[in-house]
Amino acid sequence: xxxxxxxxxxxxxxxxxxxxxxxxxxxxxxxxxxxxxxxxxxxxxxxxxxxxxxxxxxxxxxxxxxxxxxxxxxxxxxxxxxxxxxxxxxxxxxxxxxxxxxxxxxxxxxxxxxxxxxxxxxxxxxxxxxxxxxxxxxxxxxxxxxxxxxxxxxxxxxxxxxxxxxxxxxxxxxxxxxxxxxxxxxxxxxxxxxxxxxxxxxxxxxxxxxxxxxxxxxxxxxxxxxxxxxxxxxxxxxxxxxxxxxxxxxxxxxxxxxxxxxxxxxxxxxxxxxxxxxxxxxxxxxxxxxxxxxxxx
Amino acid sequence: xxxxxxxxxxxxxxxxxxxxxxxxxxxxxxxxxxxxxxxxxxxxxxxxxxxxxxxxxxxxxxxxxxxxxxxxxxxxxxxxxxxxxxxxxxxxxxxxxxxxxxxxxxxxxxxxxxxxxxxxxxxxxxxxxxxxxxxxxxxxxxxxxxxxxxxxxxxxxxxxxxxxxxxxxxxxxxxxxxxxxxxxxxxxxxxxxxxxxxxxxxxxxxxxxxxxxxxxxxxxxxxxxxxxxxxxxxxxxxxxxxxxxxxxxxxxxxxxxxxxxxxxxxxxxxxxxxxxxxxxxxxxxxxxxxxxxxxxxxxxxxxxxxxxxxxxxxxxxxxxxxxxxxxxxxxxxxxxxxxxxxxxxxxxxxxxxxxxxxxxxxxxxxxxxxxxxxxxxxxxxxxxxxxxxxxxxxxxxxxxxxxxxxxxxxxxxxxxxxxxxxxxxxxxxxxxxxxxxxxxxxxxxxxxxxxxxxxxxxxxxxxxxxx
Numbered sequence: 001x002x003x004x005x006x007x008x009x010x011x012x013x014x015x016x017x018x019x020x021x022x023x024x025x026x027x028x029x030x031x032x033x034x035x036x037x038x039x040x041x042x043x044x045x046x047x048x049x050x051x052x053x054x055x056x057x058x059x060x061x062x063x064x065x066x067x068x069x070x071x072x073x074x075x076x077x078x079x080x081x082x083x084x085x086x087x088x089x090x091x092x093x094x095x096x097x098x099x100x101x102x103x104x105x106x107x108x109x110x111x112x113x114x115x116x117x118x119x120x121x122x123x124x125x126x127x128x129x130x131x132x133x134x135x136x137x138x139x140x141x142x143x144x145x146x147x148x149x150x151x152x153x154x155x156x157x158x159x160x161x162x163x164x165x166x167x168x169x170x171x172x173x174x175x176x177x178x179x180x181x182x183x184x185x186x187x188x189x190x191x192x193x194x195x196x197x198x199x200x201x202x203x204x205x206x207x208x209x210x211x212x213x214x215x216x217x218x219x220x221x222x223x224x225x226x227x228x229x230x231x232x233x234x235x236x237x238x239x240x241x242x243x244x245x246x247x248x249x250x251x252x253x254x255x256x257x258x259x260x261x262x263x264x265x266x267x268x269x270x271x272x273x274x275x276x277x278x279x280x281x282x283x284x285x286x287x288x289x290x291x292x293x294x295x296x297x
Numbered sequence: 298x299x300x301x302x303x304x305x306x307x308x309x310x311x312x313x314x315x316x317x318x319x320x321x322x323x324x325x326x327x328x329x330x331x332x333x334x335x336x337x338x339x340x341x342x343x344x345x346x347x348x349x350x351x352x353x354x355x356x357x358x359x360x361x362x363x364x365x366x367x368x369x370x371x372x373x374x375x376x377x378x379x380x381x382x383x384x385x386x387x388x389x390x391x392x393x394x395x396x397x398x399x400x401x402x403x404x405x406x407x408x409x410x411x412x413x414x415x416x417x418x419x420x421x422x423x424x425x426x427x428x429x430x431x432x433x434x435x436x437x438x439x440x441x442x443x444x445x446x447x448x449x450x451x452x453x454x455x456x457x458x459x460x461x462x463x464x465x466x467x468x469x470x471x472x473x474x475x476x477x478x479x480x481x482x483x484x485x486x487x488x489x490x491x492x493x494x495x496x497x498x499x500x501x502x503x504x505x506x507x508x509x510x511x512x513x514x515x516x517x518x519x520x521x522x523x524x525x526x527x528x529x530x531x532x533x534x535x536x537x538x539x540x541x542x543x544x545x546x547x548x549x550x551x552x553x554x555x556x557x558x559x560x561x562x563x564x565x566x567x568x569x570x571x572x573x574x575x576x577x578x579x580x581x582x583x584x585x586x587x588x589x590x591x592x593x594x595x596x597x598x599x600x601x602x603x604x605x606x607x608x609x610x611x612x613x614x615x616x617x618x619x620x621x622x623x624x625x626x627x628x629x630x631x632x633x634x635x636x637x638x639x640x641x642x643x644x645x646x647x648x649x650x651x652x653x654x655x656x657x658x659x660x661x662x663x664x665x666x667x668x669x670x671x672x673x674x675x676x677x678x679x680x681x682x683x684x685x686x687x688x689x690x691x692x693x694x695x696x697x698x699x700x701x702x703x704x705x706x707x708x709x710x711x712x713x714x715x716x717x718x719x720x721x722x723x724x725x726x727x728x729x730x731x732x733x734x735x736x737x738x739x740x741x742x743x744x745x746x747x748x749x750x751x752x753x754x755x756x757x758x759x760x761x762x763x764x
Contacts, residue, residue, distance in 0.1 A: 102407040160472055207471040207508070208367055233469060233508060236476040264404045264464055264476065 237263035321685035328689025334627030340721030355518030386537035416503025434483025658759025674748030682740025
């Protein structure tokens with residue numbers, strides 16, 4: 001009897017431990033909505049057209065890549081937009097940026113990013129080098145600021161601005177939304193290394209998108225972006241982005257290694273690496289100027 | 298003061314040449330330093346205004362900002378009537394021509410540099426022909442399409458020469474990326490232009506690069522017959538545009554680039570606030586779209602143009618205010634030197650009083666009154682200090698013009714204050730006269746007490762003491 005009771009107790013403990021683990025994992029992935037702890041339930045998101053997330057869920061792509069229509073390709077781009085972003089949770093990661101320039105040499109920066117894609121908001125805090133520690137960048141409500149702890153001043157910046165005069169743009173740290181900004185002009189197929197890709201030529205939907213034309217290379221099977229070429233208004237190649245490594249987190253495919261090569265000066269390039277990615281909820285107050293000012297001290 | 302006092306004073310000044318030279322030398326040096334400071338500060342002020350005029354493109358700028366479909370502000374406007382209103386509003390305009398300007402990255406090989414790129418109408422803008430000295434190439438070749446006039450500094454940095462092709466990367470008026478080709482047609486001596494690094498291209502080429510329509514422009518650059526009337530011209534133009542119903546503002550420019558957050562706040566304050574009134578940076582006049590809520594106001598003002606009128610004095614304001622500080626430091630040094638000189642003069646005349654007590658007694662005995670003694674002392678002070686100050690001022694002129702011949706680095710901190718790499722010396726007769734008057738007044742104040750004591754000397758006692 002005593003042995004049976006002991007077995008029952010140990011089994012109950014295991015079940016309880018299992019339940020605790022499951023609830024903990026759920027709590028990390030999707031916190032209760034309106035709980036003041038960020039994250040929140042899945043929703044449309046700021047700046048997204050109606051049905052942006054829902055329409056793509058059950059979209060049936062053609063099996064034969066030569067049969068892709070402009071609509072199919074745009075939905076494919078939307079799929080990559082959605083899967084590279086975190087609409088169901090917040091995202092925290094450490095970003096290491098290595099920039100190489102022929103006249104300025106090599107420059108390494110390490111930053112921590114807090115992203116809330118459903119609000120199109122992010123906060124970046126510089127960790128390294130020591131001389132830049134405490135600097136930050138905040139995007140919230142379509143406004144963007146840089147913060148310098150030395151002068152204790154916020155300066156306006158935009159998504160179009162380059163990041164530290166490198167080939168990276170502020171826009172690269174934000175959620176992807178190419179399917180909103182562009183429409184499909186031409187589709188072809190090809191290979192990129194060992195991968196079969198669908199190549200789409202896209203044109204900006206309005207004259208305020210920084211790159212008027214882009215060419216996207218999307219892998220057929222995993223439906224992930226491998227390469228994006230960005231062109232100027234005069235159709236000169238301005239930049240090529242390579243997304244060489246992906247990590248799957250839940251439903252998201254995060255491009256953890258991104259290489260940006262300048263189109264005019266090929267020797268000028270940057271590599272952005274994401275590590276320590278987490279989907280834990282980020283408190284709302286993180287996306288405020290007050291917090292950036294406080295945490296930078 | 299009578300002639301006899303002056304004669305006596307002149308004789309006394311000549312009596313002890315060593316002391317006169319020592320005292321006069323100190324005063325003359327003070328006057329010389331002040332002459333140099335005032336002349337060079339005037340010259341720097343004038344050079345800054347000339348250079349800023351060259352940088353900005355005119356004495357008065359009328360810039361137009363159009364609110365885009367998304368509520369963003371774009372540096373462009375397409376109203377040809379504005380140019381006519383500007384022309385007719387102020388008769389003292391020499392030229393009024395459209396200009397475009399943006400920040401651009403020039404790429405040559407694997408090197409790149411960020412600079413200001415300005416589109417000018419070479420046929421209309423005579424200023425550049427007269428202000429810029431070409432070290433390579435000629436003006437004729439610039440008339441061809443897609444030709445660039447580059448500064449010698451930028452050319453040297455790249456190892457560029459005329460005929461070399463460069464790529465220009467810029468943002469269009471709406472913020473899109475664009476890359477175009479240019480050929481370096483000529484190189485100007487930036488040392489002769491206050492270290493300016495702006496590159497120039499044809500107005501039509503830059504307009505095309507900025508993806509603007511042919512009739513669109515960013516600003517109207519106005520050159521006046523007299524640059525000192527810029528503020529008056531700006532006020533008149535602002536009033537004329539306002540009377541015609543345009544939304545126009547005066548004050549500091551929101552931005553010089555094509556698009557920025559500050560310009561967005563500018564337009565929301567000028568156009569979208571729902572009421573005419575005080576803008577963030579100046580007084581706003583004219584029409585304003587009525588609306589409530591930021592989003593509504595943005596939708597309501599899409600396509601609206603806000604005009605901004607600025608002057609070269611405003612653009613030169615910050616640099617000129619630094620010059621104001623230099624001028625005040627100069628005054629402080631001058632005051633310090635005058636105090637030292639005045640103390641020297643005062644002490645010397647105390648000694649003079651002791652030396653001349655017997656002489657004063659004798660003069661009093663032969664009919665000199667107290668006021669005559671006092672006047673002759675004062676006259677001596679005026680002659681000595683005034684004469685020395687005059688010598689200092691006169692000596693300061695060749696010294697100042699001589700320093701003006703010394704070449705300085707036009708790319709240094711004071712590059713903007715130089716003219717063709719040289720300090721400009723502009724003495725003002727009024728300021729020089731003021732120096733003379735001020736030195737003389739200080740000298741009179743310094744001699745006043747010894748003169749009063751000399752006047753109070755009792756003749757009998759003076760003769761007895763020194764007998």
